[in-house]
Amino acid sequence: MTPAPRTPRISRQAARLVAGSPAIAEAHFRAEALPYHPRLRPDGWLNLGTAENRLVQDLHTGPPPRPLTARDTRYAPLYGTPELRGHLARHLAGLAGGPVDPEDLVVVAGATAALDVAATALCDPGEAIVVPTPCYGAFDTDLGGRSGARLLPAPPDPEDGHALCVRSVDRTLAEARRDGVAVRAVALASPGNPTGQVHSAAELRELAEVAARHGVDVVADEIYAGSVFGPRPFTSLRTVAAEPARVHTVWGFAKDFGLPGFKAGVLHTTDPRIRAAARALAYFAPVSTHTQTHLTGLLADPARVRAFLAENRRRLGASHARAAALLDAFGIPYVPARAGCSVWADLAAWLPRPGFAGERALWREILDRTHVSILPGEAFHAPRPGWFRVCHSLDAALVEEALTRLGRLLTPKGAPHVDARHRPAAPAGPARPLV
Numbered sequence: 433m434t435p436a437p438r439t440p441r442i443s444r445q446a447a448r449l450v451a452g453s454p455a456i457a458e459a460h461f462r463a464e465a466l467p468y469h470p471r472l473r474p475d476g477w478l479n480l481g482t483a484e485n486r487l488v489q490d491l492h493t494g495p496p497p498r499p500l501t502a503r504d505t506r507y508a509p510l511y512g513t514p515e516l517r518g519h520l521a522r523h524l525a526g527l528a529g530g531p532v533d534p535e536d537l538v539v540v541a542g543a544t545a546a547l548d549v550a551a552t553a554l555c556d557p558g559e560a561i562v563v564p565t566p567c568y569g570a571f572d573t574d575l576g577g578r579s580g581a582r583l584l585p586a587p588p589d590p591e592d593g594h595a596l597c598v599r600s601v602d603r604t605l606a607e608a609r610r611d612g613v614a615v616r617a618v619a620l621a622s623p624g625n626p627t628g629q630v631h632s633a634a635e636l637r638e639l640a641e642v643a644a645r646h647g648v649d650v651v652a653d654e655i656y657a658g659s660v661f662g663p664r665p666f667t668s669l670r671t672v673a674a675e676p677a678r679v680h681t682v683w684g685f686a687k688d689f690g691l692p693g694f695k696a697g698v699l700h701t702t703d704p705r706i707r708a709a710a711r712a713l714a715y716f717a718p719v720s721t722h723t724q725t726h727l728t729g730l731l732a733d734p735a736r737v738r739a740f741l742a743e744n745r746r747r748l749g750a751s752h753a754r755a756a757a758l759l760d761a762f763g764i765p766y767v768p769a770r771a772g773c774s775v776w777a778d779l780a781a782w783l784p785r786p787g788f789a790g791e792r793a794l795w796r797e798i799l800d801r802t803h804v805s806i807l808p809g810e811a812f813h814a815p816r817p818g819w820f821r822v823c824h825s826l827d828a829a830l831v832e833e834a835l836t837r838l839g840r841l842l843t844p845k846g847a848p849h850v851d852a853r854h855r856p857a858a859p860a861g862p863a864r865p866l867v
Contacts, residue, residue: 484686516539
């Protein structure tokens with residue numbers, strides 16, 4: 433008997449991951465496929481949708497990397513070499529204040545992997561994580577894609593504006609308990625993404641108190657810890673929590689050092705059970721031994737690292753100021769950022785129809801007519817339609833071209849008149865290259 437043909441299939445888990453591919457990733461690769469060039473491709477795409485810090489690439493120039501050694505080709509501890517974790521502990525202690533034990537660090541293939549590891553260690557499928565919104569647009573996938581956890585948005589109260597709304601988190605946790613939903617954690621980006629806000633120590637302390645009162649942990653994505661250019665300093669959530677063992681922080685090299693392609697992140701947890709689970713999960717997402725050796729050398733000179741981060745903050749602040757001046761010139765409202773790579777712009781006045789359907793229509797119009805990629809607020813669980821994340825951390829001429837295209841689409845009768853007082857001075861000179 434001829435066997436019946438086998439119908440190709442994939443698992444439900446794989447199908448869910450395919451269906452849940454982040455809009456951020458899809459928009460990035462679409463825009464990067466045909467990039468703008470003023471002479472060779474003047475109608476090319478300009479990608480202001482991806483929060484890549486391309487402002488510091490020249491600071492990584494210097495002597496060529498050392499030759500490959502036999503050790504670089506061998507297996508290393510899958511949760512990070514002792515050398516790298518030692519340097520990371522010193523670096524993170526400097527960013528956040530307070531000592532960091534290298535044994536509490538788990539190095540994995542990027543902050544995305546670190547978030548996935550944290551969620552998988554904390555949650556069984558179907559359990560929930562409360563997330564104050566608007567939130568980082570890939571949280572849905574990073575926290576829930578493989579763990580099976582589901583996100584419960586905690587939208588801000590109108591009177592809180594763009595500050596961290598702890599009342600909403602408290603209310604969402606209480607409602608979940610009332611409805612019989614098992615919540616295991618609260619997760620947030622700190623500094624905020626997409627808003628670029630720097631949460632105060634008091635706000636973070638209150639959040640930790642609310643989480644502790646409800647008996648849940650906190651996962652803090654602190655990947656922009658070294659990218660604060662506003663007046664309020666960064667505060668790590670673990671330093672203000674009464675129960676620091678229930679706070680698990682994530683950091684990576686993608687933003688502060690402009691190295692997203694290195695795919696190196698770290699989870700910091702002092703809970704021995706979470707640490708053991710994270711080390712086991714690191715088996716599936718290790719960083720190459722050679723990359724770890726390179727990053728160990730990068731962090732080896734604290735003085736050079738401090739100079740690099742100071743220059744990074746200066747360039748991000750200047751880049752934000754240039755983008756804000758162009759948005760002002762075209763009359764486009766926005767929330768002034770204090771950290772990170774993006775501006776939270778309000779295009780609600782230009783929606784062709786109400787609701788998120790109108791936001792999607794405006795997004796498509798911007799993509800099709802200007803070839804500028806920015807991301808709609810719906811991808812970030814924005815509380816109302818019309819918000820867009822606009823990234824500025826790339827070459828100033830590209831940002832100016834992109835925002836000019838956007839401004840002329842939205843305000844065709846307007847013209848940019850940027851006050852010279854809002855134009856940041858040219859860089860005084862690069863910091864020492866950090867190899």
